[in-house]
Amino acid sequence: MASVLGNGAGVARGMAPGAHIAIYKVCWFSGCYSSDILAAMDVAIRDGVDILSLSLGGFPVPLYEDTIAIGSFRAMEHGITVICAAGNNGPIQNSVANEAPWITTIGASTLDRRFPAVVRLGNGKLLYGESMYPGNSMSNAKKEVELVYLTNGKEGSEFCMRGSLSRAKVKGKMVVCDRGINGRAEKGQIVKEAGGVAMILTNTEINLEEDSVDVHVLPATLIGFDESIQLKSYINSTKRPKARIIFGGTVIGRSRAPAVAQFSSRGPSYTDPSILKPDMIAPGVNIIAAWPQNLGPSALPEDSRRVNFTVMSGTSMACPHVSGIAALIHSTHPKWTPAAIKSALMTSADTNDHLGKPVMDGDKPAGLFAMGAGHVNPERAINPGLVYDIQPNEHITHLCTLGYSKSDIFSITHRNVSCRGILQKNRGFSLNYPSFSVIFKTGDAKKMVKRRLTNVGNPNSIYSVEMKVPEGVNVRVKPRRLVFKRTNQTLGYRVWFISRKRMGTKGTRFSQGSLTWVNTNGYYKVQSPISVTWTSIK
16 A cells, blocks of 8 residues: 555556556756767667657757657657657646657546645634645644734745744744745744644645645645635734645545646747647646665655655646556557557547536636646547657658758757758648647748558548647548548548737737547547737747
8 A cells, every 4th residue: 555644545556557667867967968868868779769758858959959758759760659748837828848759648637536735824714725745633733823924024034935934933833934935844943943743734836726735844734825815814903823734645536637737848949930739638636755775755864754655746746647548549559650649548538527617727727728638638648540640750851941950960860961951842841740730920820730540459440530620720621531441551641720819019919629530430530729829920
């Protein structure tokens, strides 16, 4: 049985329990060096791995300067599927990392599992929070503790930074700490060292209602931004504010899921907006994960507790979920290319949650720049019906369409190419990607893109197209039916997008929809998201 000090108890099983795992260390206390990352990827290629899972990355940079993009291109050429984390810099636009089209880029989503730790204020008001602190309640749960929120003390006291808390003011009290600057668990340790007996972490306008929990070193809970406003209002309304935390253990199935994680990095892609990123989302919030025995569950050096599992959040947790599913697909279809595996994952993804309603991003339905094709669906991905396949040379042609120089492309591919000759041979080229990103610049009225689909389902299959047309365009698909006579047969189609909007002198506007090929028996639905952008850039 796996649990985190009693929370989230259950049987732990990996996404691909029968897979062999090779681990290559590339990160140290001082960071993750490009030389180590490239060396590890080279060794992995030499070792013959099938899937590469990289839960690391930074801010977007041009592909020819991107270590992971360069290393993963070589891996892709060797038939290795590369899965990468999208980054944790959301909800800022253009923050998605690992944007190369040969990488499968994964954002993070929530689960329907909660760890309630409710704050009961002295006036009787309840504020919902979450925590992984062990136990059902504080040791003196029936007794309220005095609250303190230091905003006029030393610099950084509202964030509970080291050296900012006066022991005389916090000893024996429950301390309110704003998120930001230093780590969440570290704040609790600082409160504890200053003599505080409990902590309430408060989300700011940056974090809003994000609910990543921690295994705190003292009784603590995290509340959302709306709740934090109510909490601080109460503190300011009375001379001796008091509160207690009521820990509720583990609750499953009472909340909508999945939803996009607040921190998950967002598109559109900064370096290549012609490719929709992230590709999809997967569970990445409050994930119970195996943990080393030489480190406490909070990862703080002062934490002497020892566990087999802890709780973690981030796209670094979402990435290995998809890596495991990709391993299952590869074991079922060993001859499939990395592009075919990515296509299977994307075109089978869910855009609705477990209640049949749209996947949410905060208080609104998630857009494509937040969730990509949708939430990964392992069962459907194993048997997608059709796939969009891509060969390595097509990626080189795509790099030429981006205007990259010969030296830029050599940095990525280690090939000397002539883009002029390549583009002359491939007029009207479109990368055969499982999603669409159509960009209208000033003066553009019509765009045509090409795609081709390979039948990996039953022979003698007929598919018809269904459209959710993005606002602001007319769309024409030709042909509207694809008749496959045999397995592994490939058929092409074209899509024309005709703009009905006039772009102003400044700004950028977006619209979204989808294109789905539906099998006549209704079993297969091969769905591709469509993003349409109008920009004043020429």
